[in-house]
Amino acid sequence: DSGVTQTPKHLITATGQRVTLRCSPRSGDLSVYWYQQSLDQGLQFLIQYYNGEERAKGNILERFSAQQFPDLHSELNLSSLELGDSALYFCASSMWQNTEAFFGQGTRLTVV
Amino acid sequence: EDQVTQSPEALRLQEGESSSLNCSYTVSGLRGLFWYRQDPGKGPEFLFTLYSAGEEKEKERLKATLTKKESFLHITAPKPEDSATYLCAVRDYGQNFVFGPGTRLSVLP
Numbered sequence: 001d002s003g004v005t006q007t008p009k010h011l012i013t014a015t016g017q018r019v020t021l022r023c024s025p026r027s028g029d030l031s032v033y034w035y036q037q038s039l040d041q042g043l044q045f046l047i048q049y050y051n052g053e054e055r056a057k058g059n060i061l062e063r064f065s066a067q068q069f070p071d072l073h074s075e076l077n078l079s080s081l082e083l084g085d086s087a088l089y090f091c092a093s094s095m096w097q098n099t100e101a102f103f104g105q106g107t108r109l110t111v112v
Numbered sequence: 113e114d115q116v117t118q119s120p121e122a123l124r125l126q127e128g129e130s131s132s133l134n135c136s137y138t139v140s141g142l143r144g145l146f147w148y149r150q151d152p153g154k155g156p157e158f159l160f161t162l163y164s165a166g167e168e169k170e171k172e173r174l175k176a177t178l179t180k181k182e183s184f185l186h187i188t189a190p191k192p193e194d195s196a197t198y199l200c201a202v203r204d205y206g207q208n209f210v211f212g213p214g215t216r217l218s219v220l221p
Contacts (some may be wrong), residue, residue: 088153105155
């Protein structure tokens, strides 16, 4: 158990809908990262927050947004969902910005 | 733009047959190179962090090394339970944390 908690574990929704994925980082970790992993694809970096502020942005679509709250948990919002958004979404956390990150078990999103 | 490549894409070994996995990177200021192991449908599991050329880290049958342009993950006398996808990632000064595509390792009994 990495200490990073993601909810829900599974999510099935229809095209055009909006969903929110939640991540609770390890106790004491200030950085949160979001990744997308499509079937048999690599981990695509979406966005990073450090202590509530956005610090790095990867290939995140405009339909996607994220935020980190004062208690350091983070949410990833996905809207106007398309079939191609079906993937595993991982959250990771690290204590500082240059230390190793620990991953949650992911949320499997299926868009039908 | 940071780039991370890994080779081979897939590797099949007999139990006990040692080998190495390669991670080559191009990054604007390296702030760490990381190795992870990922089982199907699971989150990546952290293995090692390397910060500077010449650094080595070891854990059980795994040893990671770092040069200025690449890193190697050496697997000594692997067992079937070492079968997984091994991922390499780099962090740059802009805080981008980029993963390579991974090497799928299968260790046959």
